[in-house]
Amino acid sequence: MGGPFYHTASRTQDLTFAIQHFLVTIDLRSDTVTRPTPAMREAIARAEVGDDVYGEDPSVAALEARVAALTGKARALFVSSGTMANQLALLAHCRRGDDVFVSEGAHCAWYESGAAAALAGVQCVTVGQGALFSPEALVAAVKPTAYYTPRARLVALENTHNRGGGRVLDQAQVEAVAETARGLGLALHLDGARLFNAAVASGARVATLAAPFDTVSVCLSKGLGAPVGSLLCGPEALITEAHRYRKMLGGGMRQSGLLAAAGSFALEHHVARLAVDHAHARELAAGLGALTGLSVETPETNIVMVDLPAPTASQFVERAKEQGVLISAFGPARLRLVTHLDVDAAGVAQALGVLRAVLGARP
Ligand SMILES: Cc1ncc(COP(=O)(O)O)c(C=O)c1O
Incomplete structure (x- = not known):
């Protein structure tokens, strides 16, 4: 309690009381927290299904x-x-011992429980700094060919880049990296968990953003608001391999049309509206950026990264939670806020009010 930039106890208690009694919780931890809308639930209920393991x-x-x-x-x-x-992409592209080149903070290196090493048996080599490296940095990262060096096999990029604060990759640079990778004999995979956000923010078609890559994954359960599901897309031969590995990992699902129907609904109804989430993220960033002591990156999509002046992120998260606003600590002095389908303009205003209050008053 207390700390360098928190309200005094009595004002905080008043605010807590008001919020807990009159306002709902605003969950900005991730865009994965959305619940299916009534219309999506209807689409799920109407879905025709069969046994997908039988195709x-x-x-x-x-x-x-x-x-x-x-x-x-x-x-x-x-x-x-x-x-x-x-993980299916890594299994389909690589053999054990291969090098996979990723950018700083790549999801497949940070947040997949070590699966790249444990399942595909590959090692992730981080190249450069930030969401995307240069062709030269890739060339420098590839080890000389010898029986005692790992085989260079795959470049795996991420668009938008999660730890990079929802950055949209520069497509000209992606194409330059892809050309260099091809020249080195490497395959390319794109983690497009938020590729629809990148498409809406940049105005480019999803297919254009995916074009330099052999395989691309997209998620339905992030900004698109479906409860479950992703797709791995690519050439016939690689997806045939991935299909085998999916079964091997226990990922064959039976009447999964219930989930697919939610995904199809999301693609029909929830893509264009991502622009609203992006606008909400900019509003949050502008509101927080105006507060002394905070450093806020201007968001390109639905993720807002905030740097605190001291390593108090976890206390900040706790205090905001007490006031009904959920956010994530993304480092000792870094916060992440993500906008989505279940946060409207009033929710953004409410969250800003609470975060201002938590931050604003010094003892
Ligand atoms: C960039 C990126 N890739 C992959 C994933 C993994 O998705 P899931 O949580 O569905 O496994 C996430 C999850 O947030 C992500 O942000």
């Missing part, structure tokens, strides 16, 4: 065909999560 679920087949077309790839495979999509 007989029409709703899954329809979703896979739609996402293959959207990403411009020959085939798409419906899987349970973004993590599974990324």
Whole structure:
């Protein structure tokens, strides 16, 4: 309690009382926290289903065909999560002992429980700093070919970049990296958990953003607001391999058309509205950026990164939680706030009021 930039106890208690009694919780920890809307639940209830392990679920087949077309790839495979999509890509592209080149803070190196090493048996090599490295940095990271060096096999990028604060990758630079990677004999995978955010923010088509890559994963359960599901998209031969690995990992699902129907609904109704989340993120950033002591990056999509002047992120998160606003600590002095379908303009205003109050008064 207390700390360098918190309210005095009595004012905090008043505010806590008001918020707990009159306002709802605003959850800005992640865009994965959304709950299916009533219309999405209806679409789920209406879904035609079959046994997808037998390849007989029409709703899954329809979703896979739609996402293959959207990403411009020959085939798409419906899987349970973004993590599974990324791991299937690593398994399909690589052999044990291979080097996979990733950017700083890559999800597949940070947040997939070490699966790249444990399942595919590859090592992730971080290249450069920030969300995207240069072609030169990639060349420098590839080890000389010898029986005693790992085989350079895959470049895996992330768009938008989560730890990079929802950055949209510069497409010209992506193409330059891809050209260099091809020249080095490397394959390319894109973690597109938030590729629809990147497309909406940049005005580019999803297929254009995915074009330099052999495989691309997209998530339905982040900004798009579906409860479960991701797809791995790519050429027929690689997706055939991924399909085998999906079963091997226990990812074959039976009447998964219920989930696919939610995903199809999300693609029909929740893509264009991502622009609203981006506008909300800019509002949050502008409001927080105006407060003394905070350093706030201008968001490109729905993720706002905030740097505190001291390593008090976890206390800040706790105090905001007491006041009904959930946010994440992303380092000792760094916070992450994510806007989504379940936070409207009033929620943004409420969150700003609480965060200002938590930060604003010094003892
Ligand atoms: C960039 C990125 N890739 C992959 C994932 C993994 O998705 P899932 O939580 O569905 O496994 C996430 C999750 O937030 C993510 O942000």
